[in-house]
Amino acid sequence: MSTNKPPNIFAAPPPSGVDLYFRRALSAAQAGRYAEAESLCRLVLQQQPQHFEALHLCGLVQHLSGRQAEALRALDRALLVQPRSAKALNNRGVVLHGLGRSAEALQAHDAALVQQPAYVDAMLNRGVALKALGRLDEAIAAYEQALALDPRMADGWSNLGVILQDQRRFEAALEAYARAIVLAPEYADAHWNEARCRLLLGDYALGWDKYEWRWRRASFARQHRDFTQPRWQGEDLAGRTILLHAEQGLGDSLQCLRYLPLLAARGGRVLLEVQAPLVSLLKDFPGVEAVFARGAALAAFDLHCPLLSLPHVFATRLDTIPPNVRPAAPDAQRVAAWGARLGPKRGTLRVGLVWSGNPAQQDNHLRSLALRDLLRITAPEIECISLQKELRSDEERALVADGTIRHFGEDLADFAETAALMTQVDLVISVCTSVAHLAGVMERPVWVLLQYAHDWRWLLEREDSPWYPTARLFRQNRQGDWAGLIDEQLMPALRQHIEGVSHA
Structure with missing residues (x-):
């Protein structure tokens, strides 16, 4: 919006x-x-x-x-x-x-x-x-x-469409975006808003095409890379070097990793530039010759492509989403260190929790919930481990201090460390954050808690995700109703899961 x-x-x-x-x-x-x-x-x-x-x-x-x-x-x-x-x-x-x-x-x-x-x-x-x-x-x-x-305010129609979309009035939202575009055919925000709506509805054919309008939005100016090399549009890569670069969030980068081996299979030499916390995790990723932190000096390349343009270049549809490709297994020494630090499991199920996303994101207050609310799942059979890097309130620090949840945020220096800690939990429960994507790409069992007006990548209605085979989705039935999601969906599912583990 x-x-x-x-x-x-x-x-x-x-x-x-x-x-x-x-x-x-x-x-x-x-x-x-x-x-x-x-x-x-x-x-x-x-x-x-x-x-x-x-x-x-x-x-x-x-x-x-x-x-x-x-x-x-x-x-x-x-x-x-x-x-x-x-x-x-x-x-x-x-x-x-x-x-x-x-x-x-x-x-x-x-x-x-x-x-x-x-x-x-x-x-x-x-x-x-x-x-x-x-x-x-x-x-x-x-x-x-x-x-x-x-009635000739294109921005008014576009913003109205976003609110209608949040209410799941999708046909009315698309009509509002269309009216905005008729009034201002080059109005990038309206095309971008339409893209997210169509992707949410599973219309990948038009959705990915419209998603390319993001580069014409004023708010994307900082993501734009002014390379002299041409942008890759799907042409032959034999004998050429291509730079793939991150543009948005950490989760977006992780979601698009599956495309990298496809470029290598076309004969390209693949370089990857990502956010610094991902470099160690991805240094041995299949099909990638070198990984750079954003802002570091780059090796020479012939072509470039933003990561989130790869679904468009590959004409991705719901039934052609490439299979997930896992990064290399976490470093064995890191895994062993976390195992020793956590010690024997305290109960039937060890659960990794993430309850809040990046506060700089516009809708973070909607996708996040209070740690105290999430800890209503606690029971003698469940040991709670924080996979979140930062504690953001005195209440959260108090819950850590009294031992309700074990927190290691200052030791999670990068995503390779988080991945190593993640190997020590049986299940990850997370709101829509980069850690949920990390669990998905590492193919760890992950339950994702979604706000009512959630991100496009989780589609509608379904409990599974075509992007992450080990993900199970839990959705709010009403905006802001985390209590209903926890009581009516999450806790019964956990009890059933514990019973299954106990009888295994």
Whole structure:
């Protein structure tokens, strides 16, 4: 989904008499020269500390530079000068949303609409805040209200589609994306959102094709690699060297490893560039001549391809997903060390747990659950081992301290170490994180706990995954209802599993 509608820094300048510094600041901001714009705004404020437009513009360029806390302070100063400014109230909400304070963002957008009831941008941003708060019906109403006033907003239709998709109203979501694309045929976010919807529905033919639009999204600028060598499109590789490179998360990289031996089988010399935590795990991966950490010096190559473009190049369909290819077995010394450290099993079943993903990911609060909730599975027959690297709260640290769960996060230096520890558990239970992918690619038994509006790769309804043969999927029946998933699905499955192990 797109983020909040971008602040309007292209509004007409203030009334006549605005000094030359501010006009230059506005021009610099319009050209994307944010540091210059901020410096010029500060020159204005040195002479006129209550200059509303300079305070407002300073907040906007700080927001666009990713400095949300500073942006909020600047906008608050602007609102002290003009407390009823609808644009400043609305943009304050945008910044609050960027800080993860969605309830306060909603209040700011509502305040903007009190001042300017037909303010379309504030209506759209109100919808973004409501979605973040899980109030999807109200979010849809906010978008529909905005689109009734201005039905030619492609971003409004695209964002509405995302919310409809989250409600599993897939036909309506695809219609909304289509309307966005008709209005703006080159609007990459709409194509990207459609791609994820179609992949979720199992429409890989169009889904992978649309997925290539990601490279035209502004948010993918940091993932783009400006190589002089051409990108591989499926041509013959005999006698040529190809660099395959990671672009998104660790789990995405692991999911696409299965394609690497296929390139080697076509006669290519395969180099692999991945995130640093994966290098040790993949150094002996089948069909790969060398593995590099992203940012390290690379060997010479003739062609390149992003890892998540491989399904598109190979025209992958549900029935042609290549079989999983396991990395080399974990180092025997590491495995032995973990075995000695854990000691004899304390019960019938030793379970590795992961309850939270990367907090930087937009929907992490939806895909993660509290450790205390997951530990409701504890029983005398179950020994709980943390496979998570970091503890993120005092409550989690307390549960580790009292021995409820054994945690080794600071010793999990990379994924090779995590894979070695994983050999010592009978079952991995994880939310949708890279560790779930690691268990899948290592072909360890893994139960994946999925939020209601989950990622495209897990498809719909089914309990298995065509990507990972040892995975079993547990799905929320209602958004946010982890308790129902644990009580109604996970715990009965665990009891049945324990009984099967006991009678084996």
